[in-house]
Amino acid sequence: MCSLAKTLLAGMALLSTVTFASSYPEALNQLGRVATDAEVAAWDIDVRPDFKGLPVGSGSVEDGEAIWLDKCAVCHGDFGDSNEVFSPLVLGSITPEDMESGRVAALTDAAVVRTTLMKVATLSTIWDYINRAMPWNAPKSLEVDEVYALTAYLLHLGYIVEYDFVLSNENINDVQAQMPNRNGMTTDHGLWSVSGTPDVVGSGCTSDCKVDTTVTSFIPAYAMNAHGNLKDQVRDYGPFPGIQTAPESDAAEVAAPTNVIPEQALISNGCTGCHKQEGQLVGPSFNDIMARYKGQDAFEYLKGKVKNGGSGVWGSMAMPPMSQIDDSALQAIAEWLAADN
Numbered sequence: 395m396c397s398l399a400k401t402l403l404a405g406m407a408l409l410s411t412v413t414f415a416s417s418y419p420e421a422l423n424q425l426g427r428v429a430t431d432a433e434v435a436a437w438d439i440d441v442r443p444d445f446k447g448l449p450v451g452s453g454s455v456e457d458g459e460a461i462w463l464d465k466c467a468v469c470h471g472d473f474g475d476s477n478e479v480f481s482p483l484v485l486g487s488i489t490p491e492d493m494e495s496g497r498v499a500a501l502t503d504a505a506v507v508r509t510t511l512m513k514v515a516t517l518s519t520i521w522d523y524i525n526r527a528m529p530w531n532a533p534k535s536l537e538v539d540e541v542y543a544l545t546a547y548l549l550h551l552g553y554i555v556e557y558d559f560v561l562s563n564e565n566i567n568d569v570q571a572q573m574p575n576r577n578g579m580t581t582d583h584g585l586w587s588v589s590g591t592p593d594v595v596g597s598g599c600t601s602d603c604k605v606d607t608t609v610t611s612f613i614p615a616y617a618m619n620a621h622g623n624l625k626d627q628v629r630d631y632g633p634f635p636g637i638q639t640a641p642e643s644d645a646a647e648v649a650a651p652t653n654v655i656p657e658q659a660l661i662s663n664g665c666t667g668c669h670k671q672e673g674q675l676v677g678p679s680f681n682d683i684m685a686r687y688k689g690q691d692a693f694e695y696l697k698g699k700v701k702n703g704g705s706g707v708w709g710s711m712a713m714p715p716m717s718q719i720d721d722s723a724l725q726a727i728a729e730w731l732a733a734d735n
């Protein structure tokens with residue numbers, strides 16, 4: 395048991411032996427201190443969909459344009475349309491009918507690039523996001539009025555407000571009513587499949603609750619590698635290992651560089667059960683193998699030997715055929731062993 399858990403248990407035992415009213419508050423008094431107003435204010439910056447938390451201020455499209463060119467365009471493009479660092483922020487497939495209905499129809503088409511202005515249902519999200527997270531290299535460096543101005547500029551680029559518009563805490567609610575996807579916030583669909591059933595359904599149940607364990611969500615092909623290969627990011631033991639989301643050809647590219655030990659391939663193919671980097675195990679060490687074939691252009695030979703196994707080169711012990719090994723792993727291992735370094 396970790397010492398923290400022990401301390402907690404000891405504390406609980408202690409508390410249960412004393413009378414609650416007399417000692418409990420006193421024990422609590424010794425833990426931490428009350429956060430100061432300044433500390434709370436520094437954390438409490440969220441702006442909610444109804445604009446609760448929005449600081450008083452204003453900024454014009456014109457000012458926003460200047461700040462944008464100075465601090466944002468380098469990554470997002472002059473008109474917020476660059477996809478260099480992120481999906482484009484503005485434009486995209488928004489139609490006059492969408493503006494009317496408040497629901498961007500193209501979002502249900504998996505092939506369409508989704509921009510921020512297409513997706514976001516609440517203007518508060520854009521304001522809040524810029525305020526807390528942008529510019530990427532210096533988050534929280536913008537003045538309140540600068541955030542208003544930048545938000546106004548993006549709205550202008552999206553044809554939502556005119557060039558002479560000044561956005562403020564007083565009129566932001568009116569602009570919300572013009573957001574193209576303002577009615578797009580729904581919960582009655584699956585996470586990835588917009589025509590699927592919801593993954594999670596909330597209820598007020600607190601005891602003996604029925605849990606529906608049917609899995610209704612999946613990652614569709616187009617979204618598979620949206621955040622890199624999950625298999626490389628999530629632990630590979632336990633009940634929830636990451637699935638392979640990168641195409642196999644990408645995986646081969648990742649495993650390809652020579653001189654880097656293809657550790658995963660060696661472990662997952664069972665090589666390390668018989669070979670160590672240094673010192674004999676069942677088979678010769680990888681260092682000895684590398685030394686033996688140094689400068690001999692042995693790539694093809696080693697590839698064949700790993701795949702087909704064999705005996706007699708290092709002794710009487712045989713290396714079993716490794717016929718299960720996939721091409722990318724085989725390639726990476728043979729390149730590594732045959733590299734002249």
Ligand code: HEC
Nearest residue numbers: 465466468469470479480510520523524528529530531544
């Ligand atoms: C150094 C590059 C860089 C700069 C400069 C930069 N951004 Fe970003 N921006 C990004 C990246 C990267 C993301 C995506 C971040 C993520 O998803 O975690 C992003 C995301 C955003 C988003 C959210 C889009 C969404 O749909 O979630 C907005 C809005 C945004 N930036 C506005 C700005 C504004 C305004 C500025 C200037 C004050 C700015 N950015 C400057 C790199 C940058």
Ligand code: HEC
Nearest residue numbers: 663665668676677699704705706707708709711712713716
């Ligand atoms: C069951 C034990 C075992 C496993 C598993 C095993 N090897 Fe071997 N390996 C050996 C033995 C024993 C030898 C020596 C064979 C010989 O004398 O030719 C050997 C030899 C080799 C050689 C040298 C071949 C030569 O001709 O010089 C290479 C390269 C090699 N193994 C790589 C691998 C790789 C890569 C894996 C995993 C894909 C692997 N081995 C899995 C036991 C094993």
